[in-house]
Every structure is written in C-alpha cells, then in structure tokens.
Amino acid sequence: MAANLLQKSIVSLSLVSVGAMTAVLGSHLAPTNAGQTQPLIAQIPAIPGNDTNFISNAVDKTGPAVVRINSSRASRSRSAQGRQARGTGSGFIIKSDGLVMTNAHVVDGATSVTVTLKDGREFAGRVLGEDRLTDVAVVKIQANNLPTVGLGNSDQLKPGEWAIAIGNPLGLDNTVTAGIISGTGRSSSEIGSPDRRVSFIQTDAAINPGNSGGPLLNQRGEVIGMNTAIIGGAQGLGFAIPINRAQQIASQLIAKGGVDHPYLGVQMTDLTPANRDELNRSPELGVKVQVDRGVLIVDVAQNSPAARAGLKKGDVILAVNGQSVKASNEVQQAVEGSTIGSNLAIEVNRAGQTVKLAVKPGAYPVSER
Incomplete structure (x- = not known):
C-alpha cells in the first residue's frame, strides 16, 4: 500500500x-x-x-x-x-x-x-x-x-x-x-x-x-x-x-x-511540498501529483460510494461542499457531518485539472467496524 x-x-x-x-x-x-x-x-x-x-x-x-x-x-x-x-x-x-x-x-x-x-x-x-x-x-x-x-x-x-x-x-x-x-x-x-x-x-x-x-x-x-x-x-x-x-x-x-456513520471509502493522507516528491516516486501510488497542498487519496475501496462517484487514487481533495480542506481530518469531519444518501460536493485536482464530483455517502459497513 x-x-x-x-x-x-x-x-x-x-x-x-x-x-x-x-x-x-x-x-x-x-x-x-x-x-x-x-x-x-x-x-x-x-x-x-x-x-x-x-x-x-x-x-x-x-x-x-x-x-x-x-x-x-x-x-x-x-x-x-x-x-x-x-x-x-x-x-x-x-x-x-x-x-x-x-x-x-x-x-x-x-x-x-x-x-x-x-x-x-x-x-x-x-x-x-x-x-x-x-x-x-x-x-x-x-x-x-x-x-x-x-x-x-x-x-x-x-x-x-x-x-x-x-x-x-x-x-x-x-x-x-x-x-x-x-x-x-x-x-x-x-x-x-x-x-x-x-x-x-x-x-x-x-x-x-x-x-x-x-x-x-x-x-x-x-x-x-x-x-x-x-x-x-x-x-x-x-x-x-x-x-x-x-x-x-x-x-x-x-x-x-x-x-450509522456516513462514509466514502477512501484512504487519505495530508499532502505537503515535503512529501509530494516521495509520493510521486512511489510505484504503488502510480500517479503523478501536480499540486502540493490538499488531501491525497491513496486508495479507493471497491464498490464504495467514492468509487461509484468516480473518485480515484491520486486525486487531491481541495474542497468539500465549497469549503477548502488541507487535512484529512477536515474531510473526515465533513463526511461525518453529512447525511447518508445526500449529495456531498467534492472538488479534486486530477492530473493538474480541477474536477467536481457529487458523492452520496453510504453507511459505514458493519463488517469493517
């Protein structure tokens, strides 16, 4: 991983x-x-x-x-x-x-x-x-x-x-x-x-x-x-x-x-100028990150709400519901404060391009608790 x-x-x-x-x-x-x-x-x-x-x-x-x-x-x-x-x-x-x-x-x-x-x-x-x-x-x-x-x-x-x-x-x-x-x-x-x-x-x-x-x-x-x-x-x-x-x-x-906890099904880490180069050298991540601030998605669970909405490994989350985010705990808090099944607006940087997606949080799987 x-x-x-x-x-x-x-x-x-x-x-x-x-x-x-x-x-x-x-x-x-x-x-x-x-x-x-x-x-x-x-x-x-x-x-x-x-x-x-x-x-x-x-x-x-x-x-x-x-x-x-x-x-x-x-x-x-x-x-x-x-x-x-x-x-x-x-x-x-x-x-x-x-x-x-x-x-x-x-x-x-x-x-x-x-x-x-x-x-x-x-x-x-x-x-x-x-x-x-x-x-x-x-x-x-x-x-x-x-x-x-x-x-x-x-x-x-x-x-x-x-x-x-x-x-x-x-x-x-x-x-x-x-x-x-x-x-x-x-x-x-x-x-x-x-x-x-x-x-x-x-x-x-x-x-x-x-x-x-x-x-x-x-x-x-x-x-x-x-x-x-x-x-x-x-x-x-x-x-x-x-x-x-x-x-x-x-x-x-x-x-x-x-x-019932809302969840997206992503693994995240904070992105900084200090760790961007290390991430870009990682063969496991497999993508080149273009920005040096935000929250990097390092993995997306199969059949998860994030996967169904089109979020991908390597995407950098910049904002959730119009609020800019710089740390993974800010994303987690925004998701936790959302409603299961409602639309959560997420803005990401993907290979240098800004992409806006609507994600419907699901209920955190009981088997993973």
Whole structure:
C-alpha cells in the first residue's frame, strides 16, 4: 500500500481499561504539519475564585456518579478456550434511572457486566449499544434516584484550562488526578488510531489502565470528556473523547442501539511540498501529483460510494461542499457531518485539472467496524 511509504513514526496507543478489554493500536501516519500543532501547555490556569479546594469540590459534586465497570467474556486465546477473560473500566451515570456512559472497548464482547457505585452497591448491567468507531457505549442498570453527573460544553475548551480525571486505575477505585487541557482537536491519525471518528482532547492529568470510560472534568466539576487512551512509553499524554461528541453518540445508542456513520471509502493522507516528491516516486501510488497542498487519496475501496462517484487514487481533495480542506481530518469531519444518501460536493485536482464530483455517502459497513 502507498500508505506504508508514508509512515514516519510508530506510536503505541493503549486503550485504558484493565485486563481482557485492554488493546494496543498499531502504527499510524505521522502528521505532516506536526510542527504546527498546539503547544502542550498554553498557559498556567488560574485557580477559580482563588478557591484552593476547587478540585475536591468538583470531586464531591461528581464523584458519587462515577462507577466501576467489571466485564467478562469468553477468552479469545486458543490456549484458554472455555475460560472467561475479565476486564475493568470506569463509567459515569447520566440519568438517575440507571443510564451509564463508558467506552465501547470496556464492554465489547462482554457476556456479563457489573456496575459498582461509589457507595458499594452493585448492579447487573445491560449494554444498550456500543459504537466502536467513536469508542462510546451505554449501559443500563435497574435502579432509580441515582446520583448523576453534570455535563459541560467541550466545544468551548481551551488549552491551559484545568482538567480533573476520576476513575478506577489498576483497581484503585475513585482515584482522582488533576492537570490541564494540553490540546484540543487532536485528530485520530495524530494519536495513532486513524479509524476513530473523533477529534480528541489531550490532557496531562494522569490516566492509567482502568480509567477507560471515566469522566474528565473541568474546574466546576462538569464532565467535558470521556477518558479513553494513553500513548505507551510517554508521560502526560492522555486522551479523552469530547463530551459533546460522546453525548451525541450516546443519544443514538439509547434511541436505536446503534449509530450509522456516513462514509466514502477512501484512504487519505495530508499532502505537503515535503512529501509530494516521495509520493510521486512511489510505484504503488502510480500517479503523478501536480499540486502540493490538499488531501491525497491513496486508495479507493471497491464498490464504495467514492468509487461509484468516480473518485480515484491520486486525486487531491481541495474542497468539500465549497469549503477548502488541507487535512484529512477536515474531510473526515465533513463526511461525518453529512447525511447518508445526500449529495456531498467534492472538488479534486486530477492530473493538474480541477474536477467536481457529487458523492452520496453510504453507511459505514458493519463488517469493517
């Protein structure tokens, strides 16, 4: 694949649940504009209202609604056939009648789920739905009058704001860590998980195995993200799903048990003057790229919406619905915001000529999720 020639670094991204549900995602395409990413620490956050106890106040407000989720499933190891593999993660209650949000990888394939509250009560959980493309799941327990979290607005986050994580790392229930928002809008390819349909929050609040699915809070104790992954071998590089995105997915899971994601069926990479010559020398790509800015299509899936609309390997996407694009995550966001079956106007440069196409996004194939 041409994409293999574009790999610049290898990052080990670990999903932060414990035991059976732990996974490692492999290599990724390094961002070509890495030097332009946001600084890890943009400012020193102010203590709100000069309240030196604001972290404990935030935890008092939200902590009772943070839960431990134990799950078990049949082992996938040939040497352990017939045995049950177990995993532990975190979650938080969003409705007092027992709706709990967590990561999909915490409960994926689970044959049983147990939810334990901070006060020690245990409930059997039923997975209402999970979405692997965003790593969001909703679990239902039979209970009423439960404590719930308050939700913040992740669209308003800025690097340098306070961040507080609560979860059950390595089995240590109700562990609290604090740091800052280190960055926002981190693309899935930047953090080594190119198949995820999420722009992540980056934080240096300590996140460890077992924190998966737990809340990331702002200084007021509102949930602004769902902790989901760390980069192995690094310190202070944790990632959370923005709560606005997670809530959007959760609403669909509650309503119908699944989520339909629009998709085109293309593999893309960012095009820059630095990598254009390398791409043009690639026999696997097989075309000569005439421009040095845009989003290069390096492969098109057979019988996909992109193939049916006439998109080709070597096309450089310049604009989607009239909006210019320079990065693959911008194309992905535009597709994700479209409607399945509607026309998506895409402008490409093909061998030096501008070509305009109308693509009808299809539903992301379930078999590939």
